[in-house]
Amino acid sequence: MDEKKTKSLNNIIPNVILVFVLLCTLLIVFEISGNLVNEGVFQFENEERPTLTVEVEETPSGPLPTPEPIIDA
Amino acid sequence: MTINHKNLSPAIKRQRTERLLGGIAVIILIAAAVIGVLRAEADLMPAIIGSIPEADHVEEINSELYRAWGDAAENQLLGFVALGKGNGYGGPMVIAVAVSPQGEILGASVASHKETPSWMSRVMDNNLISTLLGKQYTDPFELDNDVDGITGATYTSRAIAQAVMAGSHLTAANVGLELPEQSKPKISFGGQEIVLVGLFLVGYFGHKSSFKYKKQARWGTMIIGMVFLGFVYNSPLTLAYINKFLMGFWPQWQSNLYWYILIGGILFAFSVDNKNPYCEWFCPFGAAQECMGVIGGAKVRSSGKYRYFLKWLQRGLAWMAILIALLYRNPGMTSFEIFGTLFELIGSNFQFLLLGLVLIASLFIRRPWCTYLCPLHPVEEFIRMVRKWIRGLWTKRKQKA
Numbered sequence: 001m002d003e004k005k006t007k008s009l010n011n012i013i014p015n016v017i018l019v020f021v022l023l024c025t026l027l028i029v030f031e032i033s034g035n036l037v038n039e040g041v042f043q044f045e046n047e048e049r050p051t052l053t054v055e056v057e058e059t060p061s062g063p064l065p066t067p068e069p070i071i072d073a
Numbered sequence: 074m075t076i077n078h079k080n081l082s083p084a085i086k087r088q089r090t091e092r093l094l095g096g097i098a099v100i101i102l103i104a105a106a107v108i109g110v111l112r113a114e115a116d117l118m119p120a121i122i123g124s125i126p127e128a129d130h131v132e133e134i135n136s137e138l139y140r141a142w143g144d145a146a147e148n149q150l151l152g153f154v155a156l157g158k159g160n161g162y163g164g165p166m167v168i169a170v171a172v173s174p175q176g177e178i179l180g181a182s183v184a185s186h187k188e189t190p191s192w193m194s195r196v197m198d199n200n201l202i203s204t205l206l207g208k209q210y211t212d213p214f215e216l217d218n219d220v221d222g223i224t225g226a227t228y229t230s231r232a233i234a235q236a237v238m239a240g241s242h243l244t245a246a247n248v249g250l251e252l253p254e255q256s257k258p259k260i261s262f263g264g265q266e267i268v269l270v271g272l273f274l275v276g277y278f279g280h281k282s283s284f285k286y287k288k289q290a291r292w293g294t295m296i297i298g299m300v301f302l303g304f305v306y307n308s309p310l311t312l313a314y315i316n317k318f319l320m321g322f323w324p325q326w327q328s329n330l331y332w333y334i335l336i337g338g339i340l341f342a343f344s345v346d347n348k349n350p351y352c353e354w355f356c357p358f359g360a361a362q363e364c365m366g367v368i369g370g371a372k373v374r375s376s377g378k379y380r381y382f383l384k385w386l387q388r389g390l391a392w393m394a395i396l397i398a399l400l401y402r403n404p405g406m407t408s409f410e411i412f413g414t415l416f417e418l419i420g421s422n423f424q425f426l427l428l429g430l431v432l433i434a435s436l437f438i439r440r441p442w443c444t445y446l447c448p449l450h451p452v453e454e455f456i457r458m459v460r461k462w463i464r465g466l467w468t469k470r471k472q473k474a
Binding site: 013 | 190423426
């Protein structure tokens with residue numbers, strides 16, 4: 001029984017190690033990518049960046065009107 | 074005579090494949106290094122303007138010095154902007170330093186640096202640069218003297234102070250101010266260097282198979298390495314050191330003696346008896362993993378059918394990290410080790426998550442970081458492979474003669 005248990009454990013361990021390493025590798029890739037973004041390596045050139053112009057209506061100056069209280073009937 | 078490749082043993086076939094891939098990897102790295110050198114230098118103008126934002130415009134005097142005018146007609150001279158250089162943990166650092174005509178620091182802005190991002194942001198968050206404003210060009214700009222360095226980022230703090238001082242001196246020389254007498258750089262041989270030399274000596278002689286108290290000596294060096302090189306000085310060997318070495322960013326030896334002892338010691342031990350006392354005997358992170366292993370009863374676990382895949386994944390990761398660093402000429406940019414995360418509690422969320430995973434795994438697997446992830450392990454394997462190859466060629470030539 002013990003031998004069977006050890007055998008199945010030995011079969012599981014490589015898979016556990018693989019999952020561990022892949023997870024860690026993913027975190028390392030995220031870390032390096034983050035550094036590259038911070039350093040401006042993955043940055044768009046200004047000319048290539050699409051720009052959007054939005055016309056905004058001028059807001060009236062002066063104090064804001066106070067809302068009327070809602071009175072429950 | 075022809076060699077029948079079909080009759081070669083799997084070990085020899087593997088060795089040949091490794092040599093071939095190793096050769097290709099090195100050629101690509103050399104190409105990346107060349108491209109990195111040829112790439113255009115960073116645009117320094119934003120930092121120059123940033124150091125003195127009240128200026129209307131700047132006028133170039135030479136490639137390292139600019140005049141900052143307060144008006145378009147150039148009647149009001151605000152000061153000068155000089156590009157001061159310092160030597161940081163990752164390599165050279167350039168700071169645009171705005172200096173008044175009387176030699177007072179008016180502003181400073183980092184133009185380019187090669188530091189590990191988490192360390193640099195720590196220094197920037199602590200506003201080290203703003204503490205240097207108002208200083209005179211005659212000040213010593215020395216850490217623990219007139220500059221308060223940031224704990225855990227000594228090299229970066231020193232580089233900033235050095236660059237600001239260099240910028241102020243450049244301006245002073247141009248304006249005709251009398252420069253203070255430059256003191257000779259002090260040789261920094263302190264506790265850190267003494268501990269390292271001691272560990273190398275014990276590691277080197279302890280490695281010998283005839284040494285009686287090998288186990289005890291190894292645990293002794295590991296604990297001392299973890300406490301001093303880890304928690305006290307936070308100076309374990311990282312990929313940034315190797316990248317710096319490859320890029321030729323060799324810092325001033327007087328103030329970076331530790332760096333030279335570490336790199337020189339490892340290369341010496343390798344060339345003499347093909348052994349690396351650092352990793353097995355006093356790497357602080359290796360020791361931390363082994364301590365966790367003692368608690369959890371960790372063993373050497375076989376990765377079975379995934380063995381070669383995991384080995385090549387580790388090599389690929391290290392190669393990629395070196396390649397990007399060489400391409401962008403920034404040694405610390407891809408240094409993904411989690412040593413500082415453990416010993417100084419500095420790092421990104423990803424690094425803390427990675428550290429947690431590795432420490433948990435260390436409870437059951439012996440040194441999981443070193444075995445599957447550390448980028449220094451493939452570098453060590455590569456040096457070993459080259460050494461063996463050269464020795465083989467040497468022996469063949471000798472036999473022929």
